[in-house]
Amino acid sequence: MNCGPAPTVAAALATARTMGVDRLDAQWLLARVLNRPRSWLLAHDEAPLDADLWRQFQGHLVRRAGGEPLAYLHGEKEFHGLTLSVTPAVLVPRPDTELLVDWALELLDGALAEVKSPQVADLGTGSGAIALAVKNCCPQATVMATDNSQSALAVAEANAVRLGLDVGFVTGSWWAALPVRRFHLVLSNPPYIAAGDPHLPALRHEPASALTPGGDGLGALQEIVHGAPHHLLPGGWLLLEHGFEQAEAVQRLLRSEGFAGVETRHDLGGQPRCSGGHR
Numbered sequence: 001m002n003c004g005p006a007p008t009v010a011a012a013l014a015t016a017r018t019m020g021v022d023r024l025d026a027q028w029l030l031a032r033v034l035n036r037p038r039s040w041l042l043a044h045d046e047a048p049l050d051a052d053l054w055r056q057f058q059g060h061l062v063r064r065a066g067g068e069p070l071a072y073l074h075g076e077k078e079f080h081g082l083t084l085s086v087t088p089a090v091l092v093p094r095p096d097t098e099l100l101v102d103w104a105l106e107l108l109d110g111a112l113a114e115v116k117s118p119q120v121a122d123l124g125t126g127s128g129a130i131a132l133a134v135k136n137c138c139p140q141a142t143v144m145a146t147d148n149s150q151s152a153l154a155v156a157e158a159n160a161v162r163l164g165l166d167v168g169f170v171t172g173s174w175w176a177a178l179p180v181r182r183f184h185l186v187l188s189n190p191p192y193i194a195a196g197d198p199h200l201p202a203l204r205h206e207p208a209s210a211l212t213p214g215g216d217g218l219g220a221l222q223e224i225v226h227g228a229p230h231h232l233l234p235g236g237w238l239l240l241e242h243g244f245e246q247a248e249a250v251q252r253l254l255r256s257e258g259f260a261g262v263e264t265r266h267d268l269g270g271q272p273r274c275s276g277g278h279r
């Protein structure tokens with residue numbers, strides 16, 4: 001891209017508009033590049049940009065206009081009150097996944113409240129979002145987090161260190177990562193989008209392995225539910241995030257593996273998003 005002479009703040013934001021970048025996104029990006037609060041931009045319309053910063057901002061605009069998530073450009077994302085570092089090695093944590101965390105915390109404070117040191121696992125942890133949020137709110141829990149992606153686990157471990165949260169990390173495919181462990185509570189937001197889903201192309205900047213297990217999208221959910229009876233303590237719970245059209249299938253899977261109290265909870269948009277039950 002030809003950078004041209006460095007413009008004013010107002011002209012830089014006007015360029016963002018011509019590239020189709022959302023106004024708020026452009027303001028966030030420019031504020032970050034300038035290391036200023038967003039409010040500063042509004043009061044300094046006519047301030048000239050330094051040539052290097054203008055180049056940096058243009059680089060961000062090109063990436064954002066190409067559909068890259070804002071979180072990758074910022075390098076971080078808020079999740080359940082925590083600021084997590086994110087890179088293209090991990091899925092950007094979604095607000096809907098906080099539902100799974102809130103359900104887990106409700107159990108740790110309710111049905112599992114008598115357990116002194118609850119054993120909790122997060123399968124397919126990505127940035128560490130679920131595991132870290134649970135550990136942050138329930139320090140007495142022993143929390144293990146797994147992923148089959150080494151590069152995702154490196155991001156999750158760095159988040160744990162930076163946030164001072166003591167979570168154990170293990171590499172491996174689903175239950176194979178935790179062959180002999182049993183838990184009071186297992187959580188997972190596995191890849192669940194079907195291979196031909198029309199939403200997938202728009203998510204192309206995030207790791208495909210975090211989004212889809214291929215086929216009809218149920219493969220990873222099936223594997224987790226089938227293995228769960230060998231990894232849950234008596235009365236232990238399994239809570240799963242899934243696609244809004246998969247609740248019935250996941251409930252069926254849970255019941256066929258002998259789970260009791262099977263129920264589904266709805267996300268902020270009113271869609272069936274998480275299902276779970278207990279042994």
Ligand SMILES: C[S@@+](CC[C@H](N)C(=O)[O-])C[C@H]1O[C@@H](n2cnc3c(N)ncnc32)[C@H](O)[C@@H]1O
Nearest residue numbers: 093124125126147148149173174189190191210
């Ligand atoms: C939908 S992302 C969820 C990430 C994170 N838990 C969250 O909610 O933001 C699914 C995660 O499962 C991981 N994954 C995919 N296949 C896996 C497998 N066979 N075993 C373990 N983890 C797997 C991906 O690497 C990815 O981090």
